[in-house]
Amino acid sequence: MSANSPVREAVMAFLEANPNSRLGAIQQHVIGLGLSTEKGVQQVIHSLVRQEALTVDRAKYNAFLYSVNEGTRIVRHLPANRFEVPAELAGPILPPMVWSVRHLLGVA
Numbered sequence: 001m002s003a004n005s006p007v008r009e010a011v012m013a014f015l016e017a018n019p020n021s022r023l024g025a026i027q028q029h030v031i032g033l034g035l036s037t038e039k040g041v042q043q044v045i046h047s048l049v050r051q052e053a054l055t056v057d058r059a060k061y062n063a064f065l066y067s068v069n070e071g072t073r074i075v076r077h078l079p080a081n082r083f084e085v086p087a088e089l090a091g092p093i094l095p096p097m098v099w100s101v102r103h104l105l106g107v108a
Contacts, residue, residue, distance in 0.1 A: 007036045007044045012053070012068060019067040020057065026066065 007030060014029045015021060027041045036044070045066065048054045057065040 004036070004040070004044050004047075007040060008048065010035055011041065011044055011048065015054065015066060015068045020065040021067070022063055022065060 010030050010033055011026055014026055018025070023042065023045065026045065027038050030036055030041045031038065045054065049056055049066075053069055054066050055069045057067070059065075
């Protein structure tokens with residue numbers, strides 16, 4: 001998991017709520033949350049543009065407008081320690097796929 005993942009999530013959430021936003025507005029929002037600096041937000045945004053997660057409207061030279069690229073699917077990686085065996089399924093050691101399917105089916 002990236003060290004900038006909270007900043008990435010904040011940028012993406014802001015742009016989903018406010019499409020076609022300027023860099024300054026995005027930076028003010030993230031800095032207001034206390035997650036990063038101006039330079040840190042700028043690096044995250046440039047990274048998201050390189051990964052094609054954001055689209056950039058370059059119609060005005062001094063006012064690039066950023067929005068979420070709807071055609072790009074973003075894959076987020078979660079740490080494995082967030083997935084634990086539910087208490088009702090504790091007992092015999094089962095592969096994760098088995099206990100998750102059993103949990104979904106309601107088999108205890």
